[in-house]
Amino acid sequence: MTSRSKDLPPRPADPDMILLALFQSRLRERSRYLGEEIRAQRNRLSAHAQRNLMDDKYKQDDGGSLLARIERAEQALAAVQQAQERIGRGRYGLCDECQQPIGWDDLLEAPEQTMCRSCSHFGELDALASRA
Structure with a gap:
């Protein structure tokens, strides 16, 4: 006795599931990259501090810029982890502001983003208005 389902070709995967797997993969890659970047910057900062102790010539700008890079990378890593x-x-791809879906093309550009184009545009306008 043969089943009809064995005679049918396999059903293709849902496109949304394929895209979600792509976003998960990109987020994992970004997380690894940022983790490596943070470690490298911390090593540079440590080497910088040791050189300055030996040379007794501390340049605040060099250490400050390394700290700023570490902080930016840590913030980016936190955003990636929140996206994961x-x-x-089951809340990935929904805007934090309006709860509407964020466009797949926008998520491909920045998979960790939390706002749709409309809400981020209004946020930029609000920021500009508050500066004026």
Whole structure:
């Protein structure tokens, strides 16, 4: 006795699931990259501090710029980790402001983003208005 399902070609995967797997992969890659970047910057900062102790010529700008790079990389890593958590909760790709889907093309550009184009545009306008 043969089953009809054995005679049918396999059903293709849902395009949304394929894209979600792509975003997960990109987020994992970005997380690894940022982790390596943070370690490298911390090593540079440590070497910089040791050189300055031996030379007794501390340049605040060099250490400050390394600290700023570390802070930016840590913030980016936190955003990536939050995006990974949203995937696990089934909330990935939804705007934090309006709860509408963020465009796939926008997520391809920056998979860790949390706002749709409309809401981020309004946020930029609000920031500009508050400066005026």
